[in-house]
Amino acid sequence: xxxxxxxxxxxxxxxxxxxxxxxxxxxxxxxxxxxxxxxxxxxxxxxxxxxxxxxxxxxxxxxxxxxxxxxxxxxxxxx
Ligand SMILES: [Zn+2]
Numbered sequence: 001x002x003x004x005x006x007x008x009x010x011x012x013x014x015x016x017x018x019x020x021x022x023x024x025x026x027x028x029x030x031x032x033x034x035x036x037x038x039x040x041x042x043x044x045x046x047x048x049x050x051x052x053x054x055x056x057x058x059x060x061x062x063x064x065x066x067x068x069x070x071x072x073x074x075x076x077x078x079x
Contacts, residue, residue, distance in 0.1 A: 001037040001038065001039055002022050002023060002024070002037065002038065003022070003023035003034065003035075003036075003037055004020060004021065004022055004023070004034075004035040004036065004037075004038055004041065004044035004047070004048075005020070005021050005023065005028060005032035005033065005034055005035060006018050006019070006020050006021075006032060006033050006035055006044075006048040006051060006052065006055060007019045007020075007021070007029045007031070007032055008029075008031040008032060008033060009029065009031060010054075011029075011056070016054055017054045017055060017056040018048065018051070018052040018054060018055045018056070019055070019056055019057070019058050020035070020041065020044050020045050020048045020055055020056070020057050020058060020062060020065075021058045021061050021062070022041065022044075022058075022061040022062065024061070025058055025060055025061035026060070027058060027060050027061070028061075033051055035047045035048055035051075040065075041057050041061070041062035041065040042065055044057075044062070045057050045062070045065055
């Protein structure tokens, strides 16, 4: 389990998006909302969508998650 955070302000690296980071990520911004403890970044990104409509997983600490976001949300709606 790891702590995850979402950027309060919109990201510079992903314009218009609120980026999600794991606690240990060197790119975690100074102003964040604590999302909770999650087993994987997919769940953290899903939680972040409850705060902001435009979220994106950090490409450094959440490798692979950003690609699967739409897929994950579709799965969550189906279940
Ligand atoms: Zn990160």
